[in-house]
Amino acid sequence: MKKVKYYYDSENLAYRKIVTKKRKRFGYIALFLLSSGLFGVLGFVVLLNTPFFETPKDRLQAREIENLKLRYSILNKKMDQIDEVLEHVEERDNNLYRVYFNTSAIPEEQRKAGFGGVNRYKDLEGYNNSELVTNTTKRVDMLSKQLAIQSKSLDEILKLAKEKEKLLSAIPAIQPVKNEQLKQMASGFGYRSDPFTKVRKFHAGMDFTAKSGTPIYATGDGVVDRADNTASGYGNHIVIRHGFGYETLYAHLSKYKVRAGQRVKRGDVIGYVGSTGRSEAPHLHYEVHKNGEVVNPLNFYYGNISAAEFVVISKLANQENQSLD
Template sequence: MAKVKYYYDADTLSYRKIDVKKSDYYKKTVFGLFTILLIAFIGFIVFSQFIMSPNERAQKRELDNLKLHYELLSKKMKESSSILAQLQERDNNIYRTYFEANPIPEEQRKAGFGGVNRYKQLEGFDNSLMIKNLTKEVDILSKQLVVQSKSLDEIVGLAKEKEKMLACIPAIQPVKKEDLTRMASGYGMRMHPILKYRKMHKGMDFTSPVGTPIFATANGKVVRAQRSSSYGNVVYIDHGYGYRTIYAHMSKIKTKKGKIVKRGDLIGYVGNTGLSAAAHLHYEVHKNGRAVNPINFYYGDLSPVEFAAMQKAAAEEGQSYD
């Protein structure tokens, strides 16, 4: 039963019944229904943000799973990069140094990733930045692995040649210890005995009696065996790998140009030919066209004590024999 409403009439001092028009009733009803529908719609919109369909839930789970895999993969990439960096460090500072190979510059290891935007096709997605970063990390690591793989292939090749190379590096004295009178003059600035001025003495002088045997200090090929005005009877041996040795002031040469010699082969005898003040052997070692101190190439037949004694004698400045 509908409620009957009254109002108080001050003129008649009595309550009068309120007559409601049907049109007003319908308006209120329609307005009420509209309000209810509007609230329901707004509520649906709001709650729909929190309530997902089964398909949306599945997509969200897949996206979360992909993000987790990305984080794990990114962590593994960083670990792999760290391991590769350690290998690159050993490669440059140990392996390549040991085999006398030039280190690989950092620019070469990481070259090829500047300029053109190679990741443009990955733009425009919800997770473009994540995908681009991971792709770039993979590309950089792949490039470095290729460079390192080629480097290790080179090191393997050098290792196979190591035994041959070691045999071609000067490693013994050209005159036997028991045949030496003394080590007369070392590498460095010395007074020339004939020219009487200080000049660079590019080798070491070993005094021994005339006729003392002289031996090749490493495997190689004789590239010169003749007489010269300054060195007298002299022999040059090319050992390969940038090494060359010179044996000067011989009394007699016992080899010839083009001959292949082994370490320890007889190549001549101590003498006093050329610009020489006394019987001795002048011995030089060259690396890549530059004379180096021969004292660093006697590790094949000197004890630490003997090496220390020779090093001390070689350091004394005096007059050379040539």
């Protein structure tokens, strides 16, 4: 049975029945239903964001996301280690390898330069973990670029090393006649008295006195350019082109052991001492040319003689005596 409600009328001193209008009643009902619906929707949304109503698929995705976060964290730690190793390699590259081969260092701004222009990572934005994924991707790209630059640099260093090895092998670095087979250092580089005219003139090489038939050695790696007697005054002679601007000449030979076009190594026997051409006695006239200019051969005998032997030869070579050719 429906309850009847009353209110007290103070003016008439009596209780009167409360009569609710139908429109107002429907308004209360509608308000109740609307508030109930809103509360229900709000409660449903809240419940959806709690683990209480997670489906197995939601749980699987959540585990995968946490696993990905962990993997990204491990990847960043590994990149920290790679960064450290690469930094040491770059330091050695700039301050050791490139210094040794006398080439300019790679500027730091070139090694560490980013990627300008269009945003390369726009597709990674707008997600819950966008910052983590974007930063990691940027680091991977930077490392890839730095490794590419370093790889190219090491290729260049390798090329320089090979060229340096060839250069060291090509430089005329030994005496063309061994000390134990020498009679004496007859004449050095510079102005000397001509043995035939007795006139003081420039002597473009060094004369090594030795018995006829004494072996003559190539003083550096190279290719025999000439082995003939067509040059006036030199008699039987050999010219070796060593590359890098170096060339050596061996004159007054009794016979050859090489031919034009033949490749020789430092220390190979190329001929034998004689007295052919414009020569006063058996000896080897030896010249060194650098970029087309004659230079003092004395400056190149560091490959097979001691410091004491060099001092003796230097004193003899610097005496202004008479040459043998």
